[in-house]
Amino acid sequence: MAEGRLVIGTKRYSSWSLRGWLAVHLAGLDVEEVVIPLAGGSTPAVKAASPSGFVPYLEHRGARIWDSLAIGEYCAEHAPGLWPMDRVQRAWARAISAEMHGGFRELRMAMPFSAHADFRGQGRTEGALADIARIQALWAECLAAHGGPFLFGAAFTLADVAYAPVCGRFLSWGPELTGTSRAYVAAVRAHPLVERWYAEAAEEPRDWFIAKYES
């Protein structure tokens, strides 16, 4: 029997859910998955399921955790390897994850996550491009320091979890990226869990589609 449940939104659109879902699966928590179709905001169904009114939301062995950053930290208590072992690298990984969590609003507004949409060429607002430049700079610094293919080396850490939806946005919207960034996006997309998320997103019912995120 499952030891809890993870409430997430539509896999096609819910970038925050992807973060929580990846962390939970990387930590190997045994939880039931509850997917609530999104309708472009905090719906009554989501409000009823989550204390914050947003997804993802995790219940596990009596713990109730909302917000993907908190879910990631909770998962790391069970699987410490989700953060880099080295103190300095761990601090760095936390810093860039927090930067993602609290920032890049222009990118998120201009290039919303839509797993299987093709918006290539669109969405290039100045604000989004400034965010993308910053993201590419911090990726380049991490990849150069740790050798890739992921931000802190061979292991897929919570820092990669934080940026996995960004990779998805880049795949859908196709902004111009450096070769270093393209390689990183490809590495993240090829991770088995990310591949599984995309495959399951493709199987979601068509009546869950939200027109503005599809065309």
Next chain:
Amino acid sequence: MSATALDHVGICARDAGPLWARFAALGFTLTPPARQSNAAGPLATGNRCAFLRQGYLEFLAILAPGLPDNGLGALLDRHEGMHILALGMEDGAANLARLRAAGLDIPGIAPLSRPCDDPEGRLARFERLPLPDAPEGRIQLIRHLTPELLWQARWLDHPNHAVALEECFMVGGMDSAARLSRLAGRPLAPRAGGGVVLELPQGRVSVLPPQDWLPDLPLAGCAIRTDDGTAAIRRIAPEGRALPDGAWLVQAAGAALVFRP
């Protein structure tokens, strides 16, 4: 369908005489003066250029005050110096479509022509896609329709041994860099030593925080490759100063010129 090259930079002044004399004295072979015009008739502006084997520098001034000046007077009211940055493109229609898809309100491809001292009277013709309302100056994509009329052998040899326009230096923040990236359709990358760089197949544009060797202007200067290790320009412009990478820095008409070996 992205920008392909650092095509040219334009250094502007109100008075043509001192501007052109300064760059001739710096060892550039200048093209004959060319008055500019548009569909409505002659403009107040005219230029001379220094064509390099890769890219060129334009020296633009007001020759006939009172005529329409295509906005140059307003730029000069802010300051004299570099006001023009043009990136090369190969396909105007495709780049227009790309920029519109990116959300830029561009009415269409702007044609431009001007005389070029051609014995048969042919006009040099261009297609331009200007970045609307760029606070940094006149920033645009350009396609040369008649490159053979401009890159003539008689204009390509320079006493200062300049051979290539390699880099444009902008002073600004990420907003300026993002505007440039959007126009160019190319990514920004961190630049060693600070700032960001937009790499092009030919040349690059760097956006830097204020530097002690650059005017504190949005379009601040450019780097020019020489084929003599900067020996000639060091003789021609001894007032310049050496930079750590073996380059020779000369300030001229409000712009920083970095001559590289």
